Amino acid sequence: MIVSSDIVPVESPLRICHLFTSQETGGLEKHVQEQCQWQLESTDAEIFVIAHPRYRAMFPEGVRFLPMNTDRSRRNPVLNLALLRQLRRYRIDLVHAHGGKPAHLLWNLRRFLRARVVITRHNRHHPKDKIARHFEHRIAVSLKTVANSSLDWTIIPNGTRLPSAGEHHCDQVDCNRAVVISVARLVPAKGVDVLLRAWCRAQVNSAVLYILGDGPERAALEALAAELNLEESVRFMGYQRQVADWYRAADLTVIASRYEGGPYTVAEALLAGCPVVSTDVGYVAENIPAQYLVQIEDVPALAVRLTAALGDVERLRGEFAPYIARARNRLTLEAMAGETWKVYLRALSGD
Incomplete structure (x- = not known):
């Protein structure tokens, strides 16, 4: 003390x-x-x-x-x-x-x-x-x-401090497919519309994108996902109380925000050992490899980063290992x- x-x-x-x-x-x-x-x-x-x-x-x-x-x-x-x-x-x-x-x-x-x-x-x-x-x-x-x-x-x-692991996500995740999460309030600042358009372009194989959060834009974003024919690979999960469990289950976290202060999402993901693809907001550039960073609202570049990340998950984890170790001291x-x-x-x- x-x-x-x-x-x-x-x-x-x-x-x-x-x-x-x-x-x-x-x-x-x-x-x-x-x-x-x-x-x-x-x-x-x-x-x-x-x-x-x-x-x-x-x-x-x-x-x-x-x-x-x-x-x-x-x-x-x-x-x-x-x-x-x-x-x-x-x-x-x-x-x-x-x-x-x-x-x-x-x-x-x-x-x-x-x-x-x-x-x-x-x-x-x-x-x-x-x-x-x-x-x-x-x-x-x-x-x-x-x-x-x-x-x-x-x-x-x-x-931040991640809570202890639980199993609150287990009945909601398809464990036979790569798990990608986006933790965001569904408002324009969070860029979930950009993420959906990039997801549509990316080669994600059988991966599923779980969108964790709620907000006034949910209906519009669900309509956009339907318009892009993403019903099979995108799931809107609403607000999740035990987000830490999702980070631990995920192969990748995606941040598509238009602006942020931190954001806490990158700290939470890295502390849980989860790699991150993100727009260049807040302190993200200081905490992840440059090849997984994209400019704000750059849909084609985000699609390329998603394709690369999901193309070799083991390589992805290896590239993030030193950043995860540093986060556990710094974030x-x-x-x-x-x-x-x-x-x-x-x-x-x-x-």
Whole structure:
């Protein structure tokens, strides 16, 4: 256990608050959730979260969840005042702002805050440094998210912890055919339409593509699969609670996203020992062989990569072996959260 009071001469226990203003659920929210879990387990700090009430159920017992209507504008005086009151009321020592809007809110309140601030950039939707330059302690989840930044950033890739293996997928998988999975919410950003068109072009032999996830685009994507005559080789499985079991069963994971911060999918797949073909989003290029990377929305190139990957699965696994080994050191929850905690300690010590 990391005992914060043994390292930083501040009032014990430390009070750490995570702030995010999301309206959906994805990688950023998972990032905050897992950071909180690790901090509860591994430090003596008190952990708080300020977010919209819809996220309350995500956080484990022990996290102090402070609900707030964060859907208001970042310039809304009611939101700014409510945030300042909560940070003061609970005497927060350090607030971790996840994303551009939370950073902007803390910048609004900078003259009134006693807490130290750490910000994390999760994606490229906020590529300008106008707000970030006012904060000394900056984290980015990949080199790509800050490729156009002139500031210094601490790069800490998203890591995670896979649950123990189960057998929840076994009655849904055709074990006599190669198993390919795509784990994605069915929204345009995830590029499942691109994947279906590439799958139609690729020489996949008898492989089956299992699409794990749900969302508003499901009906349209199922119609597209039917239009492309993919009923025999593509199966829409809906939301799957035990995704880790699917990674362990799969011969290949495919990411066709148009944009991502992490994405967590590549970390989860590699930690489970599953190779990945992906578009060049987030930190994927830093973590898989270049020959399995394609440009965004490049259907022909994705089809070629799929054909190559499924043409020799044993070679594929051999090429991924060093990347999987590195991921098991670099893309774990312990690695991510431990490096984040070091940034906290630097901020609290005034370095």
